[in-house]
Amino acid sequence: MIFTFKYHFKYHFNLSTAHDLPKTFGDVKFVCVGGTPRRMKSFSEYIAGELGLADASVFNICGETDRYAMYKTGPVLSVSHGIGIPSISVMLHELFKLLYYAQCTDVTLIRLGTSGGIGLEPGTVVVTKQAVDGRFQPRFKQTVLGKSVVWPTELDSELAEELLKCSKELPEFNTIIANAMCTMDFYEGQARMDGSFCSFTEEEKKKYLDEAHTAGVRNIEMESSVFAAVCKRGNIRAAVVCVTLLDRLKGDQITCSLDVLHNYEKRPKSLVGRYIKKHLSV
Numbered sequence: 080m081i082f083t084f085k086y087h088f089k090y091h092f093n094l095s096t097a098h099d100l101p102k103t104f105g106d107v108k109f110v111c112v113g114g115t116p117r118r119m120k121s122f123s124e125y126i127a128g129e130l131g132l133a134d135a136s137v138f139n140i141c142g143e144t145d146r147y148a149m150y151k152t153g154p155v156l157s158v159s160h161g162i163g164i165p166s167i168s169v170m171l172h173e174l175f176k177l178l179y180y181a182q183c184t185d186v187t188l189i190r191l192g193t194s195g196g197i198g199l200e201p202g203t204v205v206v207t208k209q210a211v212d213g214r215f216q217p218r219f220k221q222t223v224l225g226k227s228v229v230w231p232t233e234l235d236s237e238l239a240e241e242l243l244k245c246s247k248e249l250p251e252f253n254t255i256i257a258n259a260m261c262t263m264d265f266y267e268g269q270a271r272m273d274g275s276f277c278s279f280t281e282e283e284k285k286k287y288l289d290e291a292h293t294a295g296v297r298n299i300e301m302e303s304s305v306f307a308a309v310c311k312r313g314n315i316r317a318a319v320v321c322v323t324l325l326d327r328l329k330g331d332q333i334t335c336s337l338d339v340l341h342n343y344e345k346r347p348k349s350l351v352g353r354y355i356k357k358h359l360s361v
């Protein structure tokens with residue numbers, strides 16, 4: 080990555096190289112990202128407790144813009160990315176620029192997310208091996224200058240294994256390593272029949288989800304492919320850790336209570352928190 084502008088603006092973060100980025104962000108070793116500002120704020124507060132930084136004040140660094148929210152506790156930066164590939168892609172461009180100008184080294188990126196499971200007990204945590212597209216291929220396709228560009232989407236296998244090892248200390252939920260399918264849509268794109276429109280039958284849906292299962296897909300979400308592809312391009316160690324909210328072989332609608340959902344959402348947080356704590360030898 081080579082950036083040569085004198086002042087480089089990270090427009091959606093409301094930060095630029097006019098700020099002292101090395102002073103504020105130079106110590107960052109982990110960046111955790113996830114869909115919602117609430118999740119990332121609560122992760123930042125949680126990690127402050129885990130790292131014994133309970134006095135750290137957790138505030139939104141991007142306070143002046145409401146595109147994304149960013150929180151920092153010690154060496155851990157938490158950033159929200161919104162829904163889907165375009166939203167996380169913009170955030171990752173600006174994040175990588177930020178890490179570069181802040182002169183950060185040895186950074187690990189982890190996405191903490193939610194997903195729909197395939198053939199799994201709801202609440203299972205899936206650490207992604209490869210992010211595959213809707214045709215079960217490990218690739219991220221983008222149109223650049225009117226041409227299709229394809230990037231590979233494997234994630235760091237060593238990091239995935241280390242996370243799986245940490246999960247053995249959290250026996251209250253199951254954690255597995257498997258492929259995630261990354262889609263462009265929550266409804267028809269994920270073979271749901273409960274959107275505004277539906278262009279397929281129940282049998283076609285079942286056949287597709289069975290094929291996904293046979294291809295090794297165990298969960299479906301909406302960001303892992305571009306996340307894996309750009310981390311690979313930037314040579315950054317990365318993992319995707321998503322909890323499943325339902326079993327898509329049994330239905331389309333997420334019917335569990337908010338309490339149960341929030342409890343499920345804590346699972347990637349506690350697994351990644353444990354990993355970070357171990358890694359920083361706290």
Ligand SMILES: O=P(O)(O)O[C@@H]1C[C@H](O)[C@@H](CO)O1
Nearest residue numbers: 113114162163192193300301
């Ligand atoms: O990080 P989150 O929980 O937002 O990720 C999944 C994929 C989509 O962004 C979203 C759809 O509900 O949930």
Ligand SMILES: O=c1cc[nH]c(=O)[nH]1
Nearest residue numbers: 193194195299300301
């Ligand atoms: O089914 C689901 C649940 C959460 N997120 C998704 O993208 N799909």
